[in-house]
Amino acid sequence: MLKISYPHLGDYHIPIRRLLQDLFPMAEIMPAPPFTQKTVELGARHSPDFVCAPFKYNMGNYIESLEAGANVLLQTGLGCRYGYYGEVQEQILRDLGYDFTFLCFSREKASPQNIYKACKKINPDLTFSVFSRVVLQTLLRLYCMDQLEYFLRERIGFAKSPNHFTSAKSSFLKEFLDTCSTPEIWGIYKKYKKYYHSIETHMPSDPLRVGIIGELYTLMEPYSNHFLEKQLAKGGIVVSRKMSASFLLFGKRDTRSLRCSKGYLQYTVGANGVDSVAGSRQYVKTGYDGLIHMKSFGCTPELNAQPALEQISRDYNIPILHLSFDTQTSETGLETRLEAFMDMIEMKRKQRNEKIRQPGSRHRFHLHKRRIY
Numbered sequence: 068m069l070k071i072s073y074p075h076l077g078d079y080h081i082p083i084r085r086l087l088q089d090l091f092p093m094a095e096i097m098p099a100p101p102f103t104q105k106t107v108e109l110g111a112r113h114s115p116d117f118v119c120a121p122f123k124y125n126m127g128n129y130i131e132s133l134e135a136g137a138n139v140l141l142q143t144g145l146g147c148r149y150g151y152y153g154e155v156q157e158q159i160l161r162d163l164g165y166d167f168t169f170l171c172f173s174r175e176k177a178s179p180q181n182i183y184k185a186c187k188k189i190n191p192d193l194t195f196s197v198f199s200r201v202v203l204q205t206l207l208r209l210y211c212m213d214q215l216e217y218f219l220r221e222r223i224g225f226a227k228s229p230n231h232f233t234s235a236k237s238s239f240l241k242e243f244l245d246t247c248s249t250p251e252i253w254g255i256y257k258k259y260k261k262y263y264h265s266i267e268t269h270m271p272s273d274p275l276r277v278g279i280i281g282e283l284y285t286l287m288e289p290y291s292n293h294f295l296e297k298q299l300a301k302g303g304i305v306v307s308r309k310m311s312a313s314f315l316l317f318g319k320r321d322t323r324s325l326r327c328s329k330g331y332l333q334y335t336v337g338a339n340g341v342d343s344v345a346g347s348r349q350y351v352k353t354g355y356d357g358l359i360h361m362k363s364f365g366c367t368p369e370l371n372a373q374p375a376l377e378q379i380s381r382d383y384n385i386p387i388l389h390l391s392f393d394t395q396t397s398e399t400g401l402e403t404r405l406e407a408f409m410d411m412i413e414m415k416r417k418q419r420n421e422k423i424r425q426p427g428s429r430h431r432f433h434l435h436k437r438r439i440y
């Protein structure tokens with residue numbers, strides 16, 4: 068029997084699971100076992116030392132999936148060297164003695180025609196119309212999930228009952244996995260959007276706000292960033308992160324991002340480096356109190372973007388915290404840096420408010436500007 072598995076990427080394993088169930092009804096779909104320290108150790112042990120962390124996390128997921136009985140593995144990637152990881156990972160796994168089929172949809176192999184042909188080899192009954200419908204439904208699912216996530220990230224730290232948002236989210240994801248038709252998907256999204264808005268919060272009128280930018284895998288896989296967004300929310304901070312799967316699929320426009328990065332970047336710097344710079348500018352212009360830049364250790368595109376981000380931080384006098392994650396990152400060290408960062412943005416806010424209160428202060432303009440957005 069076919070047992071298809073794929074690496075983790077936050078909650079996106081739910082729409083991917085549904086997509087694979089619809090494409091291959093005769094197969095067993097098994098997402099990789101949940102992340103543990105063992106996954107990370109396995110991945111790191113069987114990966115080249117200086118490769119970036121997403122490679123190692125994926126390797127850990129693949130090995131655990133194969134050990135759990137999977138015989139088909141999926142990989143996809145574009146943009147940077149991630150697009151070349153599939154071939155290397157396949158070779159390492161074969162050298163370890165595993166026997167499996169590797170479906171790699173990277174670079175030019177990621178075109179809809181190629182993906183359809185590869186799927187048809189596994190499921191000869193698959194028609195192009197079913198394939199297109201299922202893919203479009205998955206895109207809609209991703210869009211809906213991300214829209215709710217944007218809202219949840221901003222509010223979750225202020226919910227009156229701490230588990231209200233998390234339990235709403237798990238029932239949303241559960242119902243979402245069972246949806247079959249486009250109207251059903253849209254209906255569930257609308258239902259939960261209304262519900263999320265009805266959850267009571269005690270949000271202050273002008274809370275501290277932090278914008279998160281950086282490398283997509285580190286942003287989207289919470290295990291790889293030590294659940295940083297949760298930690299910020301616990302500190303009573305509005306968290307915004309617009310870089311997500313739907314941003315990558317529908318929102319990424321290099322020319323627009325370059326326009327927004329004018330004066331800081333003249334050319335794109337690979338992967339999502341330019342989006343990090345454009346995103347930071349949006350955050351500073353809309354009055355955010357701090358920026359967190361997350362990337363994997365050894366990520367060249369984000370390293371290229373770093374000087375521009377530093378310059379933005381100086382020009383707009385906004386604190387920025389650069390965090391580089393690898394499989395060895397220490398949780399305690401991270402907590403300490405995060406606490407110091409939160410103290411700093413709070414202190415800066417107090418200083419600014421004091422200046423605003425002084426008669427004739429030019430900073431009144433900034434207060435006005437904050438409230439426009």
Ligand code: SF4
Pocket residue numbers: 119120121147148149282283284338339363365366367368369
């Ligand atoms: S964007 Fe950076 S961390 Fe992510 S795969 Fe590419 S090089 Fe690695």
